[in-house]
Amino acid sequence: MDIIIELLKYIFLGIVQGITEVLPISSSAHVTVIQELLLTDIDNSDFFLVILNFGSMIAVVYFLRKSICCYIEDFFKYTIKKNREESVVKSVRYLRNLFFGLLPMILVGYYLGVLFTTIDNRNPILIIGVGALMTATILYLIRNETNQHVNQDLTVRDSLFIGVLQLISILPGLSRLAVVTAAGVNRKLSMDSALKFAFLMFIPISVGSILQQFIQYRHDLSGMMTNFDFTNYLHYIYYFVGFTVSIFATYFALKWVFVLFRRGKLEFFYIYNLVFGLIALLIGISS
Numbered sequence: 037m038d039i040i041i042e043l044l045k046y047i048f049l050g051i052v053q054g055i056t057e058v059l060p061i062s063s064s065a066h067v068t069v070i071q072e073l074l075l076t077d078i079d080n081s082d083f084f085l086v087i088l089n090f091g092s093m094i095a096v097v098y099f100l101r102k103s104i105c106c107y108i109e110d111f112f113k114y115t116i117k118k119n120r121e122e123s124v125v126k127s128v129r130y131l132r133n134l135f136f137g138l139l140p141m142i143l144v145g146y147y148l149g150v151l152f153t154t155i156d157n158r159n160p161i162l163i164i165g166v167g168a169l170m171t172a173t174i175l176y177l178i179r180n181e182t183n184q185h186v187n188q189d190l191t192v193r194d195s196l197f198i199g200v201l202q203l204i205s206i207l208p209g210l211s212r213l214a215v216v217t218a219a220g221v222n223r224k225l226s227m228d229s230a231l232k233f234a235f236l237m238f239i240p241i242s243v244g245s246i247l248q249q250f251i252q253y254r255h256d257l258s259g260m261m262t263n264f265d266f267t268n269y270l271h272y273i274y275y276f277v278g279f280t281v282s283i284f285a286t287y288f289a290l291k292w293v294f295v296l297f298r299r300g301k302l303e304f305f306y307i308y309n310l311v312f313g314l315i316a317l318l319i320g321i322s323s
């Protein structure tokens with residue numbers, strides 16, 4: 037019975053990670069709150085969070101596989117075969133703009149992460165509450181703009197603007213998806229274009245985050261896996277189950293997020309973030 041209960045905990049965390057990763061609610065905030073308040077005896081090591089994040093990244097890559105393959109193919113056509121067809125040039129420009137969108141995070145993201153981590157360590161639940169309320173505010177402000185723009189072409193200025201605003205999403209509890217889509221809508225992009233750009237940026241950001249964790253621990257897996265028992269085969273099963281559930285939960289949530297945003301169904305998300313943020317604030321203040 038204990039094994040089943042433990043397994044259900046990992047399944048639950050995999051579902052939470054997968055769903056919240058691609059919805060405008062902070063995935064790390066929810067995993068943190070659940071771990072600290074509801075499942076205090078479950079593995080809360082950095083490596084387990086990396087595993088969940090990696091599962092979500094795989095799902096995003098698979099969901100966008102056609103676009104990714106097209107961009108990679110056009111990039112090689114442009115650089116190796118010197119192909120200058122309009123469609124090829126357009127793909128290369130998009131990749132260039134994607135790079136500029138990532139540039140602010142590459143340059144200062146690490147230092148902001150260290151700063152926010154220092155602040156977060158003082159009262160993590162309180163900071164998460166502030167971030168969730170900021171997410172609710174952002175979603176409320178763009179609630180009437182989801183279908184107002186049809187522009188699908190990003191410029192370098194658009195990408196830099198989105199990339200700079202994306203930096204504030206490092207704050208725990210603040211949804212990166214909400215920030216990026218709001219920034220894209222502000223630049224008159226269609227909701228689909230803003231969402232696609234947000235998820236394409238998510239892939240290299242996730243890779244960078246994973247590498248940062250390994251560098252931080254100097255490739256010491258035992259240091260990252262503080263609660264992992266290498267001699268217990270059940271722990272390998274728990275990790276694998278959490279990882280697999282995260283993949284499927286992320287994929288199915290991805291299919292819904294585009295539909296909901298196209299229809300402007302943001303009420304649930306800003307109300308949910310408002311309630312979640314207020315609860316986290318109360319817990320943080322009372323702790």
